[in-house]
Amino acid sequence: MSDLYLIYKNMTRKPLRLFLTCFAIFIAFLIFGAVTTLKGALDSGIELSADNRLVVVNRINFTKSLPIAYYQKVSAIDGVRDVTHMNWFGGYYQEPSSQIVAMAVEPESYLRVYDEVVVEPAQREAWLQNRQGALVGEKLAQIYGWKVGDRIPVSSNIFSHKDGGHTWDFVVEGIFTGSNEQYDTRQMVFHYKYFMETQTFGGDWIGWLALTTDDPSLNEQVAKSIDETFANSQNETDTSTEKAFNKAFIEQIGNIGLIIFGVVFMAFFTILVVVGNTMALAIRERTGEIAVLKTLGFSSPRIFRMVLSESMLVALLGGLSGLAAAWFLIEGAKATMARFLPNLIMGQDIILQAIGFMLLLGLVTGLLPAIQALRLNIVTAFNRGV
Amino acid sequence: MSQDVLFQLNGVSKKFVKGKEEISIFDHLDLTIDRGDFIAVMGPSGSGKTTLLNMLGGVDQPSGGEIWFDGSRIDSLGEGALTKWRAHNIGFIFQFYNLMPMLNAARNVELPLLLTRLSKAQRRKNVETALALVGLSDRAKHMPSEMSGGQQQRVAIARAIVSDPKLILCDEPTGDLDRRTADEILEMLQLLNRDHGKTIVMVTHDPAAAKYANHTLHLDKGKFVQRELVA
Numbered sequence: 001m002s003d004l005y006l007i008y009k010n011m012t013r014k015p016l017r018l019f020l021t022c023f024a025i026f027i028a029f030l031i032f033g034a035v036t037t038l039k040g041a042l043d044s045g046i047e048l049s050a051d052n053r054l055v056v057v058n059r060i061n062f063t064k065s066l067p068i069a070y071y072q073k074v075s076a077i078d079g080v081r082d083v084t085h086m087n088w089f090g091g092y093y094q095e096p097s098s099q100i101v102a103m104a105v106e107p108e109s110y111l112r113v114y115d116e117v118v119v120e121p122a123q124r125e126a127w128l129q130n131r132q133g134a135l136v137g138e139k140l141a142q143i144y145g146w147k148v149g150d151r152i153p154v155s156s157n158i159f160s161h162k163d164g165g166h167t168w169d170f171v172v173e174g175i176f177t178g179s180n181e182q183y184d185t186r187q188m189v190f191h192y193k194y195f196m197e198t199q200t201f202g203g204d205w206i207g208w209l210a211l212t213t214d215d216p217s218l219n220e221q222v223a224k225s226i227d228e229t230f231a232n233s234q235n236e237t238d239t240s241t242e243k244a245f246n247k248a249f250i251e252q253i254g255n256i257g258l259i260i261f262g263v264v265f266m267a268f269f270t271i272l273v274v275v276g277n278t279m280a281l282a283i284r285e286r287t288g289e290i291a292v293l294k295t296l297g298f299s300s301p302r303i304f305r306m307v308l309s310e311s312m313l314v315a316l317l318g319g320l321s322g323l324a325a326a327w328f329l330i331e332g333a334k335a336t337m338a339r340f341l342p343n344l345i346m347g348q349d350i351i352l353q354a355i356g357f358m359l360l361l362g363l364v365t366g367l368l369p370a371i372q373a374l375r376l377n378i379v380t381a382f383n384r385g386v
Numbered sequence: 387m388s389q390d391v392l393f394q395l396n397g398v399s400k401k402f403v404k405g406k407e408e409i410s411i412f413d414h415l416d417l418t419i420d421r422g423d424f425i426a427v428m429g430p431s432g433s434g435k436t437t438l439l440n441m442l443g444g445v446d447q448p449s450g451g452e453i454w455f456d457g458s459r460i461d462s463l464g465e466g467a468l469t470k471w472r473a474h475n476i477g478f479i480f481q482f483y484n485l486m487p488m489l490n491a492a493r494n495v496e497l498p499l500l501l502t503r504l505s506k507a508q509r510r511k512n513v514e515t516a517l518a519l520v521g522l523s524d525r526a527k528h529m530p531s532e533m534s535g536g537q538q539q540r541v542a543i544a545r546a547i548v549s550d551p552k553l554i555l556c557d558e559p560t561g562d563l564d565r566r567t568a569d570e571i572l573e574m575l576q577l578l579n580r581d582h583g584k585t586i587v588m589v590t591h592d593p594a595a596a597k598y599a600n601h602t603l604h605l606d607k608g609k610f611v612q613r614e615l616v617a
Contacts, residue, residue, distance in 0.1 A: 001500065012488075289486055296501070297498065
């Protein structure tokens, strides 16, 4: 027998209470693990944004187009290194439910502005040369089994083809990877000119502009210059850093950070109160036993450690189970959510953060009972008739 | 201090404050306990029997005077040192047994040995010996809730002697037992004193229980009013 055995026996003396306490903690960390991972996946676009990349959209909102002439005008503004333009295609493959992130771009400037896109030189050249060619991300190609040279029909849920229907034929000329693992390769890009020639809406309109500045310190000045250039025109612009743009895009579905903070905080607070109360009650019930242990010669610091260890173990037991359940949940949802949230991964940072919270929970809930046990006076405890 | 003297109380006082009133339990109490003695402390409720026992066991400190144990003064020890001293020298037996309900008999007896440096095997051996001495070898795996009051008190006795303390303090050890079982427990204490040389101080209300001791001390209003040799 050891102190650990005593802690274990104390912990398990009321199995139903232990189960309910652990279950409450389990739920808290299931929520924490799942929601924090979801937030991480949503934020990954923000984190990967280049510091010197700006996005220019229509001031009304980003779904409104801009004239193609803006491309040249923005290129001429001081501090702008490279500019490209992009159009959202609203693509899907075979079934409308199989959505694809597909964009019509100006190929050469796109590859300069998005220098994270890594493609073999021969494939790059082939794509630049073939107006009907598409550059497909590695993961997207894996999902549908596409290879270089394949002809792929991709439909749009927004645009119509001149020949009738909503489907465009593309030739996979290159498959790109990202310069870092997190870069989202579940997307494809194709020639803006091919798109404009074949769609029925007509007009030289672009969705938005993406540009790089000579230095991140120039971002504010460049953004101001661009917006001033188009002030009082029919299509005023709103220029922001790519990070801010992505954040604003994500926040279209609500302030995720605030929601997560609210949910997690409320769950934690409730559980803290419940577990704290349960622990205090459990120790209160054991006042007599603690007095006996002290009488037998168990030192106060030793009993303090035992009580605190017990609450730590309960927090870790419930917390690790909850985190494991969250991991399985995320892994299960990964395949389904892959197209929308490619970076749905419970990273080491989330796991460590959760373990930190578990220890904190154990410490906070166990500290008061442990101090009570530490200070317990044997004579007073026995006089209480325990 | 004679070599035969295990405990000595010199002019011990104990006072505590209740509201604005200072209450004195003892005032200049002197007591000598010889090694190998079996003393029954008797007296009416509130006479200070349990407070005396608490001070002998180092769970309560006197307000004045000196307490010597085996040649060392213990009343000036700090809490930590007193806890260690208690673990090495004192065995306790309570009226309501005070066993840990989630541990079986053997584990309960083993508790004081967790405070020693004995190996696991040695601890197990000592537990077996202690349980055999109280006649409960066959109940080692039983939980307290599966045992009678008398059996539980025997487990408590085994727990009190397992670390071979110099002094055993008993607080109304038969107060919760029927006459026949009480006699069995008292015979066991007598055996520990007579055959194993254990020094025992027992607080009791029961004159029949006191007859098992070598000496009886009568305490009233914080003073020993009578010390008699049991025939």
